Amino acid sequence: IFDINQDGRIDAKEFELCWQKWIRKIVRPVSALVVVDVQNDFISGSLSISNCPAQHNGEEVVEPINRLLDTVEFDCVYYSLDWHPENHVSFIDNVTQRKLHESSEIRDSKDAKTYDTVTFEGPPPFRQKLWPRHCVQNSWGAKLHENLKIVEGSPFIYKGTNPEVDSYSAFWDNSKLSATALSSELMGKGVTDCYICGIATDYCVGATACHSVELGYRTILISDASRGITLEDIEDTKQKLMDGHGVVINSDEVKPMVQ
Ligand code: VGL
Ligand code: ZN
Numbered sequence: 371i372f373d374i375n376q377d378g379r380i381d382a383k384e385f386e387l388c389w390q391k392w393i394r395k396i397v398r399p400v401s402a403l404v405v406v407d408v409q410n411d412f413i414s415g416s417l418s419i420s421n422c423p424a425q426h427n428g429e430e431v432v433e434p435i436n437r438l439l440d441t442v443e444f445d446c447v448y449y450s451l452d453w454h455p456e457n458h459v460s461f462i463d464n465v466t467q468r469k470l471h472e473s474s475e476i477r478d479s480k481d482a483k484t485y486d487t488v489t490f491e492g493p494p495p496f497r498q499k500l501w502p503r504h505c506v507q508n509s510w511g512a513k514l515h516e517n518l519k520i521v522e523g524s525p526f527i528y529k530g531t532n533p534e535v536d537s538y539s540a541f542w543d544n545s546k547l548s549a550t551a552l553s554s555e556l557m558g559k560g561v562t563d564c565y566i567c568g569i570a571t572d573y574c575v576g577a578t579a580c581h582s583v584e585l586g587y588r589t590i591l592i593s594d595a596s597r598g599i600t601l602e603d604i605e606d607t608k609q610k611l612m613d614g615h616g617v618v619i620n621s622d623e624v625k626p627m628v629q
Contacts, residue, residue, distance in 0.1 A: 391560075399588070401626035402561045403444040404527075404552070405435055406540060406568030406575045406596075407452050408518050411511030417504040419570055419599055426597035428569050429515065434595040434621045435567055436519040442624055446559050447521045448552060450540035452505035452574065453512060453528040459490065460536045462500040471495035496545055498536060505530070527552045539577035541585065553585060563588045565624060571598030576607035579616055589616035592624060 413428035
């Protein structure tokens with residue numbers, strides 16, 4: 371890996387540089403907090419999770435997240451936003467504008483109802499859950515909750531912007547066609563530990579956490595700073611994350627190492 375000098379020795383300067391990088395990784399974890407989709411529509415708007423089976427109150431994530439931001443020194447903070455165009459594939463209102471694939475359980479798009487899953491024509495064909503219109507770009511519903519603390523200078527990660535593909539994870543869309551800026555941001559900061567919270571545990575928070583594990587980050591889902599849609603799916607999401615060696619903790623257990 372190293373340049374060998376003419377006298378057969380490792381280039382000292384290069385060694386020094388590598389060593390500085392390594393030692394940062396070894397003794398000094400670099401932490402990121404990713405706040406997922408704490409947006410009006412999921413809290414009190416068109417896709418309010420209080421109307422979903424788990425009947426969670428999305429507003430309850432705001433206080434623990436703000437407390438974390440006030441008390442824990444994360445090296446960096448990111449806010450993801452579900453950010454859909456009007457003609458987005460996930461909206462029930464738009465289902466008749468696209469072709470269903472012959473493998474779709476629901477064959478006539480006029481029969482499709484909110485929260486149904488259909489298979490759209492590809493290529494390749496893909497399954498899509500149909501949601502009420504939500505988080506339309508620049509609308510009130512797409513705004514972060516007004517009481518959520520925004521750490522100055524923290525990047526916003528916009529997802530679900532392509533009308534033809536949904537994006538639960540803040541890293542990749544559901545078909546993994548394209549990545550957001552998040553992974554290059556984390557890589558640029560040398561992040562080792564990814565703390566994830568927000569809405570919804572069983573959808574966007576879970577998908578983000580799974581991709582974080584896949585990318586090799588030590589991944590921590592902050593349970594009490596997250597709320598979800600279906601109790602069973604929330605439990606399955608946490609179990610799947612733990613099976614992948616992620617961890618699930620409460621916010622009072624979050625103690626990123628400080629230098
Ligand atoms: C989400 C459903 C549709 C989420 C986004 O943020 O969990 N859920 N779009
Ligand atoms: Zn969405």
